[in-house]
Amino acid sequence: MLSNIVSSMAAIPSSVSSGCSQEIDWNNLRFGLTTTDYMYVMKCSKDEEFTEGQLIPYGNIELSPAAAVLNYGQGVLEGMKALQREDGKFVLFRPVENALRMKTGAERMCMPSPSVDHFIDAVKQTALANKRWIPPPGKGSLYIRPLLLGTGPTLDVSPAPEYTFLIYATPVRNYFQEGSAALNLYVEDQFDRASRGGAGDVKSITNYAPGMKPKISAKNRGFSDVLYLDSVSGKFVEEVSSCNIFIVKDKTLLTPPTKGTILPGVTRKSIIEIAQDHGFKVEERQIAVEELLEADEAFCTGTAVGVVPVGSVTYQGKRVEYRISDTKSVCSMLLSTYIGIQNGQIEDKKGWIVEIS
Ligand SMILES: *Cc1c(COP(=O)(O)O)cnc(C)c1O
Numbered sequence: 001m002l003s004n005i006v007s008s009m010a011a012i013p014s015s016v017s018s019g020c021s022q023e024i025d026w027n028n029l030r031f032g033l034t035t036t037d038y039m040y041v042m043k044c045s046k047d048e049e050f051t052e053g054q055l056i057p058y059g060n061i062e063l064s065p066a067a068a069v070l071n072y073g074q075g076v077l078e079g080m081k082a083l084q085r086e087d088g089k090f091v092l093f094r095p096v097e098n099a100l101r102m103k104t105g106a107e108r109m110c111m112p113s114p115s116v117d118h119f120i121d122a123v124k125q126t127a128l129a130n131k132r133w134i135p136p137p138g139k140g141s142l143y144i145r146p147l148l149l150g151t152g153p154t155l156d157v158s159p160a161p162e163y164t165f166l167i168y169a170t171p172v173r174n175y176f177q178e179g180s181a182a183l184n185l186y187v188e189d190q191f192d193r194a195s196r197g198g199a200g201d202v203k204s205i206t207n208y209a210p211g212m213k214p215k216i217s218a219k220n221r222g223f224s225d226v227l228y229l230d231s232v233s234g235k236f237v238e239e240v241s242s243c244n245i246f247i248v249k250d251k252t253l254l255t256p257p258t259k260g261t262i263l264p265g266v267t268r269k270s271i272i273e274i275a276q277d278h279g280f281k282v283e284e285r286q287i288a289v290e291e292l293l294e295a296d297e298a299f300c301t302g303t304a305v306g307v308v309p310v311g312s313v314t315y316q317g318k319r320v321e322y323r324i325s326d327t328k329s330v331c332s333m334l335l336s337t338y339i340g341i342q343n344g345q346i347e348d349k350k351g352w353i354v355e356i357s
Helices: 068-072 095-108 116-129 209-220 266-277 289-293 330-343
Strands: 038-045 054-057 075-077 080-084 090-093 141-150 162-172 183-188 225-229 237-240 243-249 252-255 281-284 297-302 306-315 318-321 353-355
Touching: 038 116, 054 116, 068 141, 075 095, 090 116, 095 116, 095 141, 095 266, 116 141, 116 162, 183 209, 183 237, 209 225, 237 289, 243 266, 243 289, 252 266, 266 281, 266 297, 266 306, 266 330, 289 306, 297 330, 306 330
Parallel strands: 183 225, 183 306, 252 281
Antiparallel strands: 038 054, 038 162, 075 141, 080 090, 080 141, 090 353, 141 162, 225 237, 237 243, 243 252, 243 297, 297 306, 306 318
């Protein structure tokens, strides 16, 4: 599928210098936004196809005050990473999955979406145009943020007449810089992230602002993040604000099924496969809070964090701690395989790695 991508590299203005990486302090990368040189923009009208996009200097965009995305939240986002490897290659991890997920989300939000090939080509162009921002091996990655937005004006609650597919990128450090950032999760029993029949299973931009209040409140009380429960019974574990959760019990991995209210993470899907390859039994089923509290290990997965252990969980005043420093933990074993495949130290037998140039 990838072989027939039309390589329509837009001309990159010659002012882009790739020889000034020395100016970037790779040892002090943040985990926040650092603006880069270029962004990719492609527009299309309703009922049309996305045809040709272009790279333009990173900057503000102009929008109608009546844009559907501003008034009604018609938009989806994606998150992926470009890595520089020791072997000199620049790579993406399973970009087809992100392209397909954006398609599913676009359908849910009544938007046209770029084809899988177009999506991947645009991501590659964005990464290449910002190549000097891709951190050296081991120092981090270029986080890539594709957006699909209803940018045309509409007064009634109906799909926008025009859409914009936009991609920007920002260098981020590895989440596990100092190797100790285990998550202390607060089990949220007041706010829900997603409801049955809602849009919790797509990366709709509307899913994230409602999570800010519970997350800030948890952070103010010393927690790293919140863990949401199902909105129907409030008994089963769903996911963290922007990553999926697994528990380990007696050599079996458990993770909640992605049926409607949980975001189907690419990392989640990959970790399930890696765990099965290592001979673990993986069950996708509902997990009661009590099971979480009695688990041997718990960990979270997501593009931004990778695979990160849960150090503690607090539920209705009760705090449970898990062992994390053990290098023989299931979590650290899965993490090292996941990273090994990405950085090329483990052979990619699954076709997960896509080279950028
Ligand atoms: C993006 C996201 C994830 C993780 O998905 P990945 O594809 O692994 O990055 C998990 N949960 C939510 C709510 C998310 O938005």
